[in-house]
Amino acid sequence: MAATKKAELIVDKAYTIGEVDKRLYGSFVEHLGRAIYGGVYEPGHPTADEHGFRQDVIDLVKGLKVPIIRYPGGNFVSGYNWEDGIGPKENRPRRLELAWRTIETNEVGVNEFVTWANKVDAEVMMAVNLGTRGIDAARNLVEYCNHPQGTYWSDLRRAHGYAEPHRIKVWCLGNEMDGPWQIGHKTAHEYGRLAAETAKVMKWVDPSIELVACGSSNRGMRTFPEWEATVLEHTYEYVDYISLHTYYGNRENDLGNFLAKSLDMDEFIRTVVAVADYVKAKKRSKKTLHLSFDEWNVWYHSNEADRKLEPWQIAPPQLEDIYTFEDALLVGCMLITLLRHADRVKIACLAQLVNVIAPIMTKTGGPAWAQTIYYPFMHASTLGRGTSLLPVVKSPVYDARDFEAVPVLECAAVANDEEDTLTLFLVNRDQEADLLLQGDLRQYRGYRVERHTVLTHDDPKATNTMDHPNNVVPQEGGGATLDDEGRLEARLPKLSWNVIRLTRAS
Ligand code: AHR
Secondary structure, eight states: OOOOEEEEEEOOTTOEEEEOOGGGGEEEOOSSTTSTBTTTBOTTSTTBOTTSBBHHHHHHHHHHTOOEEEESOSGGGGGOOGGGGSSOGGGOOOEEETTTTEEEOOSSOHHHHHHHHHHTTOEEEEEEOOSSOOHHHHHHHHHHHHOOSSSHHHHHHHHTTOOSOOOOOEEEESSOTTOTTSTTOOOHHHHHHHHHHHHHHHHHHOTTOEEEEOOOSSTTOTTTTHHHHHHHHHHTTTOSEEEEEEEEOOTTOOHHHHHTTHHHHHHHHHHHHHHHHHHHHHTTOSOOOEEEEEEEEEOOTTHHHHHTOOSSBSSOOOSOOOOBHHHHHHHHHHHHHHHTTTTTEEEEEEEOSBSSSOSEEEOTTSOEEEOTTHHHHHHHHHHOOSEEEOOEEEOOEEOOSSOSSEESEEEEEEEETTTTEEEEEEEEOOSSOOEEEEEEOGGGTTEEEEEEEEEEOSOTTOBOOSSOTTSSOOBSOOOOEEOTTOEEEEEEOSSEEEEEEEEEOO
């Protein structure tokens, strides 16, 4: 057994990063695989409600307290005619869905999805199609969703049974338009012009909306970061956010390197902030642009199975990654990275939510359960609201294949003045040694440890399955202590995700 390592931490309320926007804990549901059909919506299911929505899925989604859900894609949106999904279901067309090579039945569309989102207490973040369509379809969709009444599209919504407008606030101007795989892929200039004009007109229809321009599909794109610079040159004054997407995998089965991949996410965010601020300076603008990290997760387990899938099925199992314990640790590191950029990243969407690279899995006709990655996300979303503080960390480091000096300890700290709490989210990346953490939290004298929750497992490849849904679950009683001087001591097991929450002793 390896000797325990040591790390030090100082948290000071004066060193703030920024307010945590609750939308940092957003997610994403695409018309893809069994996300909608067999996930969110399954009329014949024993738990289905009067709309055909699975109640077991609703309950699990509510456990994540997701405030905003991006919809309907993803690559799907770039070939989608939103009008196909409104009105009487029996009149809705079946279409070839070219992004994922399936058949889309359109049983669920905008109105059904808004109804479902209301049930899980989330707002919808709507994407418009800038692949095969453009300004006209986008402005009509805003009118259909948000205009109260008295016009063609708003009255049509009312005729469809939705008297009140949906009041959708955040809209994405297309999806991954830099990617050659995208239907209607564009150059940065082509996209920038179209996005600017579409944004202008959408805001004419409803000036209260916020808009997200497409950034790069990932940091490895050949056009990154020139894409961001060019797109923002065109759109800066019209949009409120630039998007980032990233997915990581452990194809080489190198755990130390895999767990360090959140450092790539960190660098990605820093670069996009720099580019946005460069364009701000160039335009002499007073506006500071925020970031929408609206697709992030681990994604690679299902790649091989997806390559073998027969095309043109309805809701086949696609992108059904079965997540391991090590994936949960990286997701934890990614959540910490987002919290440490809370000043600029205001929206983030774990991609996705149900069945498709998702924290929640279902068996069609059967049960629903939480994957390993459900837990760090649930902890951060339910406990990580308030002000993100900048922790000063002294940690042992290691070198990995693609990264130098990887800190063994990752840490984010969130203070909540209303609740009088300080919550620490911590990952010990070390594969051999527990980490003895000593914290100087002298401003938290008079507080007590309310909880020290630990997610760990002997086997990094351990999973939760339908038959063994509780194989990887968090445990309480991690044993952290806080003395009268505000000195924190905690043992963070090797390879573990930890939540330590302090509350004022009454
Ligand atoms: O989330 C799965 C896919 O990943 C999305 O459709 C696309 O935007 C990204 O490439």
